[in-house]
Amino acid sequence: MIRYLILFLLLITGSASAQRITGKVLDSNNKPVAGASIVASPSGNGATSKEDGTFELTLADQDKHFIVSSIGFETYTQLRKTSGDYNIILQSSLHNLNEVVLVGSRSSGRTRLNTVAPIDVFNISSLQTQSPQNDLNQLLQYVSPSFNSNRQSSSDGSEHIDPASIRGLGPDQLLVLVNGKRRHTTSLVNNQGTVGNGSVGTDLNAIPASAIKRIEVLRDGASAQYGSDAIAGVINIVLKQNTHQLFVSATGGATSRGDGGLGQLNLNYGTGLGKQGGYLNITAEGSYRDKTTRAQNNNLIIFDQSSLNNYFAYDFTDDPAASRKYDDDMLKQKGLKRNDFNFQIGDAKIKNGSTFFNLSLPFKNGKSEFYSFGGYNYRQGEGFGFRRLPSDATVNVYSIYPDGFQPTTDSRIHDRSIVVGLKQKLGRWNADLSNTLGDNRFDYQVDHTVNASLQDASPTHFKAGGHEFLQNTTNFDVSRYFDNVAAGLNLAFGAEFRLDDYRIRAGEEASWKNYALVDNGDGTFSNPSGLAGGSQSFPGFSPDNAIHKSRSNTGIYADAELDVTSKWLISGATRLENYSDFGTAFSGKLATRYKISHIFNVRGAFSNGFRAPSLHQQYFSYISTDILPDNTLGQSGFFTNGSPVAKALGIPELKQETSLNYSLGFTAQPAKNFNVSVDGYLTEIKNRIVLTGSFGYDPEGNPVDAIQNIINPLGANSARFFSNGVDTRTVGIDVVADYNIQSGAHGFDASLGLNYNKNTITGTHVPAALKGQEQIFFSPNDSILITEGTPRIKANLSLTYSYKKFSVLLRNVYFGEVSRNSFPFGEVQIHKGKVVTDLSLSYNIKPVTFTIGANNLLDVFPDKQVYDNSYFGVFKYASVQMGTLGSFYFARVTLNLPTR
Template sequence: MTKIYPKLHRTFLAVITLFMATVAWAQNTTIRGTITDASGQGLAGASVTVQGTSKGAFADNSGNYSLAVTPGRYTIVVSYVGYTTQSVAVTVGQTGAVQDIILSGARDLGAVTVVGSRSAARTRTETPVPVDVIPLAQVVNEIGQVDLNQIMNYVAPSFQSARQTIADGTDHLDPAQLRGLGTDQVLVLINGKRRHQAALVNVNGTVNRGQTNTDLSAIPATAIERIEILRDGASAQYGSDAIAGVINIVLKKRTGLLEAGSSYGFYDTKYPKNYALYKIQGKSDDPDVHVTDGGTYQGSLGYGFNLGKGYLTLFGEYISRDATNRTGTYTGQVFPSVNGQIRDDSILSARGLTRNFFDIRAGNSEMKGGAAFYNFGYPVGKSGELYAFGGWSKKSGNSAGLYRYPSSIVLASNAGKYAPNVFALYPNGFLPNIDTDIEDFSTAVGFRTKFSQWNFDISNTYGINTFDFGVSNSVNYSQFAVTSNPQTSFDAGGLKFWQNTANADVSRRYEVLQGLNVAAGLEYRIDAFGIRSGEEASYKNYDVPSGVGPAAQVFPGFINTIGDTKTRNAKAVYVDLEQDFTQAFLLTGALRFEDYSDFGHTLNYKFSSRYKLTSWLNLRASVSSGFRAPSQQQKYYAKTNTLFIQQGGNLTPVQAGTFTNDSRLAELLGIPKLTEETSNNYAVGFTAKPFSGFEFTFDGYQIDIKNRIILTNNFTGATNAQIKQILDAEGASTANFFTNAIDTRARGFEAVASYNKTFLKSHSLRTVLAINITDNNVKKGSDGKPIIHASPLLVNGGQLGNYFNREDESRIEVANPKDKVSLSFNYRHSRLGAMLRLVRFGTVQYLDASANPFSANAFNGGAVESLDQVFAAKTVTDLSISYDILKTLTATVGANNLFDVYPDVQTHSGNQSLGRFVYSRRVQQMGFNGAYYFARLKLALPTR
C-alpha cells in the first residue's frame, strides 16, 4: 500500500491539475472587438454588458473592448451617450469570439432625455419643446474650463455666465442665466430631482442684481455624464423657478472604470494698465503690460463599484484657482494734502514707492476647494430599484475691495481723528480682503418600481448651502475709541439656505391610438433661510457721535435682525398627459397646482405639440403659464453694506442698508408687499434631418413676465424724520428693498445646425453652429416710459428714481449680450483629436443712472447720456489638441481665448473710477482675463 499510495496521489493531483487548467482555460475565453460610429471612429468609454449578468466592460480610447466569459451563447448590450443602444447575440467557442459593433446615431443627438417629457422613451428630437443634450463626459477633456458655469458658458449659447469683480460675495459665485432672464428664473435638477439654491443674494451693482442662483460650481464636472437644457417654460411640469427653462444634470453610473484626471493652466496676456494715466499725461502711446497669473490646477478621481446588479459611483475633485488682476493704475490723490497742496509724487519717491503699490484687484477671485459626489442604485425585487445620490463641496475664496488710500483714511476717520492710529497699522493705507467659506451638501433617496403597469417613484431630496464671510487686512476705524490695538481680521457672519423636497410620482402608458402616457404626482417642499451675526467688531460703531466710518472696512458684518431661521412650505399636485394620436401627431398637456404657506396658491398649465410633416421634418410648438415664488432670501435678507457711489469722478463710500419688505421702513416709504412673478411662454419651431449626418433645429419664443422682483436703489431719510431715525439706529445712511416693480418681455430665437462627416475612410469631422438671439425689454407705456408698479406714496413723493432707474433697466435690457453665436469643429483620426471653437459674444451697453430716470430720453432708445457706452461684439477662439498616448491615457494641450481678446476699454472717466477699472464691471460679455493656456491628462482604466 505504501508503494501504491504515492502513485494514486500523483494521479489524483494530475487529474485535479488538468481539471483546474481546463476550467481556467474555459474561463479565459473572451468576447472582444471594437466599437465605432458610422465613420469608423472608435467610441472611447462605450459600455458593453452581458445581458442578465453583472459582467461588463468599457471600450478603451481606441474603442476596443474585451469580456471574459465561458463558451456559450450570449446577448451583449452596447450603449454610448447620444447613440442608439444595440443588443447583439454572440456565440462563443473555445477560442472566443470577435464581435465588432457599429453604433448608429450622431453624437449628442437623439439621446433619451429626462426633462421635457415624462414619457420614458421620448428622445431629444421627438420632444415637442427644445432640449439640448450636452454629453459632458465626452467633451470635458477637450476644453480648458474646469468649473461647470464656465464650461456651459461656451458650449450652450442660451446659457450666459460671466465672473464679477469687486462685488462682495458675487465675486465667489458666478451668476448664471438662460435666455437673458434672471438667475433665479431657471430651475436646476440633478437626476431629475430639484436642486437647492445658494444662500447668497446678489446685492451689488452687477448683472442679476437682487437675485439668487444655484451654485453649479459645487458640482464636479467630472461626475457628470450629460446635461440636458430644456429651453422652454416648465412651471406646470416642475414648479417654481422654471420660467426660462430647466437644467438637468445627469450623474455618471458606469461601473468597472477608474477615471482620473489632472490639468493645469494659466493666463498669459497683455492689457493697457496705464490707459487712464497716459490719457491724463497727454501721451499718445499706451504700451500694454504683460501679465502671467490665474494659475488653475484641477485633480479628479472617480470609480464605479459593481454591487451585484447594482452600482455605486464615487467622484472627487479638487480645484485651486489663483486670482487674476486687470486693474488700471490709480490716477487720484493718494496721500493727504500738505499745506493745501497734493504732494503725491514727492512722497512716493521718498518712500520708494510707485502708484502700482496701490493697485486694487480687478479680476477673478482666488478660490480653492474640493467636492465629492456619489450615485447609487440597487435592484429590489423583480422591478424595483433603491437609489440615492448627492454630494458635498467646500470652497474657500478670497477677493479684495477698493484700496483705502491714506488720503481717504483721513476723510473716513472723522477728519483725521483716528488717522494716526490707522497709519500705525498701515502706513501706506491698505487693501481690505473678503474671505469666504462656502459649504454645500445634498442627498436624495428614493425608490422606484413598477406595479400592474404603473411606474411609481417616491423620493426625498435635501440640500443646504452656507455662505460665511470673513474680512482680513482691514480695520474698524471706530474701534480705536475703545482700544489702541484693534483687530485687523473679522468674522463677518454668514447666510444659510436649506430645502427639503418630498415627491411621489406615478406614470403609465396606455395603448390608446398610438400611445397615451399619463403621469401625476405630489410634492411637499420646505424652504428655509437664516442669517448668522458676525462678531461685534465686524459691524459695531464704537464712536457713534463722531460720524466715523463704522464696522469692518470693505464688508460690515451681518446682524441677525430676523431672528430664527425663516421657513415656509409649498404643497403641489400635477397631472401630465402625452397623447400620440398618430405616428406623426403628438399633443401634450400639463396642469400644476401649488399652495404656499406665505403668499397663497397658483395654478399653471402647459400645452405643446409636435407634428412630423415628413420623415425628416418636424414642427413643434408650446404655450404655457409659469410662476416664481419670491425666494426666502428676497423675503428676509437684511444687511448693511458699504457701497461706493459716483460723486464728481470719485467713488464715495456709503453705508447702504437692505431691509425686509415687511419692515417699518418699507411701510413708511410705501413699498408694496412681495408676491410671486407670473409668466406666459409661447414657442414655435421645427427640427430637420434632410440628409444623413445633418440636423437643424430652429425655435422662436416669447416670454412675458409680470411683477418681476428687483432690488430697489437707495432711499434716504432726507424727507422723513422717522426714516432717518431708523436708518441712524441701523448705522445706515440709505435703505433699499426687494419689490415687484416691473413687467418684462423676452423675444428671441435659437438655431442649431450640426453636420457629421467621414472622409478618407478614417477621418471624422463634426461641425456645430449654434445661434441665440434674445431681446429683453421692460414693458413701457404709450409714452415710451417704463410701467412701474409703485404705490401712490412713492409716485407722489417723487421717489420713483430711487425705486427703479435707468441703470436698473439696462441690467435687464442691454447689460448682457443680446446674441451669442458659436461655431465648433471636432476632428478625429486614429489617436489624434482636435477641437476648434469660435464664440461671438454680442454687444453690451452701459446706461448711466444719473439721468433723470423718467424724462423722455432717460431710457434706452432716447438720447445718449454723457456716461453711456456701447461695447462692441467680441469673438473668442478656443483650440485644443488631444493624443492618446496609451489606450487608456490621453493628453490634451490647448488655449482658451487664443488671440487674447478683451472687451472694449471703458472710455468715460467716471466709470474708470480714477483709472482703476480699465474694463467695465457693470456690464459683461466674457470676462476680462485674456488668453489662457492649459494642459490636461486623462486616465480611463477598465478594471474588469
C-alpha cells in the first residue's frame, strides 16, 4: 500500500526530472513472474509485477539502478539505461549455473561451470527457508557431499564448537574466507578423540546464516592463492548486499523424543546509503537449543566400594552378582532406580546470539569504494562430563553429593571480527587495501562438581580459565584485465602481513589444585589419601598451562589467468610466505580448462601447498580427566614439544605440513536446464600434524614405570604431544548434477551430489628414542579417525516440486560406513551406511512463507556400539555419520518484505 501511494504521488506531481519506465519480469523459461518487487535505488521508489509479469516504475533523477527480487529467485540488479522499457530474466535461487563465483579466481566473470577447479555454490536464503537444518554447519552437512560435520558428546570444548572438514581431511586444512577475506580460526584445540583430533578449525556457526547470500566451496588445494590452511580447499562466505528488503524467520522444533527443543529468530535488513549505490545490510540472530539424552543403563558399579579394586565395572569384580545385588539393595533403600545414574549423553545445550553487518560506500568519483563487514557472536553452552558415581570415594564429597553427581562443562564463547578496506581504480588497475581483525575467546566454567581434595570446603562451581586466539591480517591486492593479450589476461599480485596471538588463562586455584598432595621433602609429592584435585570432569588450566605467544607472517603472491583462445584457459599462481617462528614456505599452482564444445569442458590442476603448525599446536598444554589406557579414569596430560617431558621422550619440535594436490575432471551442460560435473582428486600430505597416544602405558594398557616416574610428579598419569607423525594420501571423486524444469505453474528441481573419498596413512615418523612404541606414538584409535572416521561414500539427492504457492522438498542423504577403534580394550567396529530422509512442505502467501517438516523423518541412528567399545554400556551410540539426534520436527514462518 505504501509503495502504491508513493507511486501515485509521484505520478500526480509530474516531476520534470523523473522517468517513467515499463518492463516485464520473466523466469528462465520465459514464464511471467507475478508479485516480484522492483525497487529503485537510492530513491526507494517501488512497484510490483502483475500476473502477466509487467510493471511500471518511476525513476527519480538520482536513481542509478533498480533491484528486482522474488521468493525462489536470485535478486537481480538492473542498471538504468536511456530507453524506458526493460525485460528482466530472473534465475531460480535453487540453482546457480551461471552465477559468477569469487573464490578460486581473481578474474571476474567465471561461472562455476567454467572454472579451472571444482566449485560448489549454495544459496543459503532458499536453504534457510525450506531446509530442516538451522545452523550453518548442518546446512552444509546435508547439501554438500564432500563436507562433514556432526555434533559431539562428552568431548569438552568440541561439544560447543562443531569441527568441520571437506574430503575427510582435517578442520585445520580447510581455509574459510568471508567476502574473500581470511577468517580467523577458533582458540579451541580438538583433543577428545573426535574427528579432527588435534586440529584447530573455524567456527562456521559464529556467522548467522541469515547474513549470507551464498557459500562457495572450492574443492581443491589453494595454498598458492590464499596461503596456509588451504590444503583441502576453501569455503568463501558471500554476505548479503540487498537493500530495502526485510527478512524475518522464526523456527521452532523438537525431536520425536521430546528433547532437543529449538527456538530460533533471524532478522535481516538492508538499506541504501548515499546516491552512488552504497548499502548497509545488517543481521541479528538468536537461538536456543536444548540438550538431548541418548543414554542407557550401564554396567558400572554404583555404590559398592568393597569390590571396586580400582575398577569401575562389575565385569572386573571378584563376585559380579554380589556387587550388583549390593547396588540393587542400596537403590531400593534410597528409593532410586538405575536410570537415575545414567550418564548424560547427547547434544549439549546451546544459547547462541549473533549480529553481522555488510557495508559499502562508493565515492562520488566512481573510482573509490570504502567497505566494511564483520560481527559478534556470543555462545553459552552446557555440556556434560562423566558422571561421578558414589562408588568412587576419591572423586566425591559425600556431604555435598551423597549419591554422586553429573558435572557440567559450561562455555562462554566470544567471537568477534571486523574488516575495513578501500578499493581504488588506478587507471586500468584495481587496488584493494584491507585489514581484517578476528578474535575467538573461550572461557570454561564447571558446575555441579567438586574438588574432592577440599572435601567439605569444596565449592560446586569453578571458573576454570580458558583460551583466546586473535588474528590480524593486512592485505594489499592489485589486479588488471588485459583484453588485448591473446583472448584475455587477468594479472593479480599482492602482499599479506598477518599477526597471530594465542593465550591460555589460568582458572581459579581450586579448579586445578590438588590440596591432598604432601611434600616429601625431596622434591617429590605423594597423595596418601588418594583424593583427586581440581574440578571434577574438567580441571581448570593451571598457572603452568598459562601462556601468551605471538608470531608474524609475511607473504607475497602473483596470480595470472590467460585465455589463450576463447576455448583454452591457463591459470597459475605462486606464493612465498615467511613465518617468524619456523621459516619460509613456497607454493605454486598450475591449472587449465579447455572447452571441447559449447557443452563440454575438461579441466585439471596441480599444486603444492603447506600448513604451518598453529600457535595452539605449539603451545597448548593441559591436564584433564580422561579414560586411561588401563580403562580407569585418571589425569591425561598434554605437554608442549619444548617441555622437559617431550625432550626426555625424544619428541621433536613441530614443522610445517606440505602437500601435493592433483585434480582432473569435466563439466557438461547438454541442456540449458541440466548440468553435470565430475572431478577426481589426489592429495598427498607429508609430516601431517597429529596428536600422539598416551605415553606412560604399554600397548596392553600396563603402566610403564620409567615414563610414569617422569610424568607423575607433574600430576599426570599419561602424556600426549603434537607431532609431525604421519604421511597421508587422499584419493576420491566428486560428482554433481543438477536438473530443473518449469512448465506453467509447475516447477521441478533435482540435485544429485556424490563423494567417494579414501584416506590412507602412507608413513609414520617415530622418533628414534620411541622405536618399539609405534602403537603408542600414533595409536590405532587415532589412525582410524583419519582413515575411516568420515564416510568413504556420501551421496545427496534433493528433489523439489513447486506448484503455484506450494513447494515440497524431499531429500535423501546417504552416509557411508565409518569405523571406530577402542584400542587397547575395545575392537574395530564398522558402523554401516545409513540413509537419512528430510521432508518439508512450504506454502507462500506473499510476503509470508509457512514451512513444516522433518529432518531424519525415519528416525535413523548409527549402529549401536558393541559392548567393548561403549565404556561398559555408557555410550549407546558413537557420534558418527548423522549424529544421534534422531527425528527432528520443525515449523517455520518466513517474512520477505520489500520495505520501500
